[in-house]
Amino acid sequence: MSSTAHRRVLEILDEDECLALLDREPVGRLALSAGALPVVLPVNFTVVDQTIVFASAPGLKLDAAQAGVVACMEIDGFDVLSRGGWSVLATGRLEEITDPDRLARARQLPVSPWAVPDADHYIQMPIQLLSGRRINRLQGGAT
Amino acid sequence: MKPLESDDRSEMNVLDVAECLVLVRWEIIGRLGVCIPGQAPSIVPVNFVVDNDTIVFRTAGGEKYEHLLGQPVSLQVDRFDWYRRIGWSVLVQGVAEECAEADVAELALAPWAPGSKTHAVRIVPGSITGRRLELKTPLTDGRAYL
Numbered sequence: 001m002s003s004t005a006h007r008r009v010l011e012i013l014d015e016d017e018c019l020a021l022l023d024r025e026p027v028g029r030l031a032l033s034a035g036a037l038p039v040v041l042p043v044n045f046t047v048v049d050q051t052i053v054f055a056s057a058p059g060l061k062l063d064a065a066q067a068g069v070v071a072c073m074e075i076d077g078f079d080v081l082s083r084g085g086w087s088v089l090a091t092g093r094l095e096e097i098t099d100p101d102r103l104a105r106a107r108q109l110p111v112s113p114w115a116v117p118d119a120d121h122y123i124q125m126p127i128q129l130l131s132g133r134r135i136n137r138l139q140g141g142a143t
Numbered sequence: 144m145k146p147l148e149s150d151d152r153s154e155m156n157v158l159d160v161a162e163c164l165v166l167v168r169w170e171i172i173g174r175l176g177v178c179i180p181g182q183a184p185s186i187v188p189v190n191f192v193v194d195n196d197t198i199v200f201r202t203a204g205g206e207k208y209e210h211l212l213g214q215p216v217s218l219q220v221d222r223f224d225w226y227r228r229i230g231w232s233v234l235v236q237g238v239a240e241e242c243a244e245a246d247v248a249e250l251a252l253a254p255w256a257p258g259s260k261t262h263a264v265r266i267v268p269g270s271i272t273g274r275r276l277e278l279k280t281p282l283t284d285g286r287a288y289l
Contacts, residue, residue, distance in 0.1 A: 010256055010258070026225065029221070031178070031186045032184055037217070038176035038178040041232070070183045084255070085255065089187075114153070114229065115155045118150075135255055
């Protein structure tokens with residue numbers, strides 16, 4: 001392995017790039033603390049007005065939302081051949097959507113969970129912190 | 144595997160530990176979940192290897208690394224089929240431990256990110272759980288193809 005073959009650069013994504021990627025990905029991974037242990041779960045989600053929205057059946061996620069815990073949603077993409085990729089992390093407080101108007105709107109969103117299509121609780125996470133990174137080959141570097 | 148939830152289209156099955164480990168061994172990138180008390184949870188992608196049923200990855204030294212040691216952490220891997228709306232996810236939970244360089248010198252652990260990642264971390268699993276969502280009947284028409 002020559003050193004030039006691994007010349008890569010770590011770029012910080014700006015907020016617009018992070019939001020564009022969040023808009024594009026149908027599934028993210030939600031991390032929350034359950035009994036002091038980190039749990040990471042795939043979630044089918046969408047973004048409305050800088051707020052992550054997903055549906056949930058009763059259980060861990062809904063309990064967390066009703067307790068108003070802080071969680072994060074991560075999305076990423078990788079290329080094994082070039083050993084490059086990107087990831088975006090959004091952090092915020094989970095809340096169950098209970099307002100009837102907002103609930104009616106949430107029901108129209110394409111967030112039906114793959115495993116539980118009739119899940120009828122909706123959770124939102126207004127994004128408070130948003131960050132993203134990309135690992136790329138160095139521009140003009142070795143091929 | 145045992146069924147957990149089911150509808151007309153698909154069925155959620157619980158994976159046993161051996162099935163989870165087979166899937167984890169095939170993956171190169173996992174998501175490290177960390178919940179340090181008093182801080183927001185975070186997820187960072189890491190490239191990792193499975194070594195004697197433990198997870199090993201590299202990180203830079205410094206404050207982040209110091210905070211990680213002794214903490215409960217998790218490593219999550221998954222694969223999805225967007226079209227069929229199926230997939231699987233495995234979660235390994237354990238404590239992050241310091242790992243001697245001599246123990247991991249033979250492992251394929253060169254990190255993807257630039258910068259020197261001088262410290263190796265090992266997760267000794269306390270629990271390994273996984274689920275797989277699969278179709279009840281194949282989507283493809285049996286008469287088609289070949």
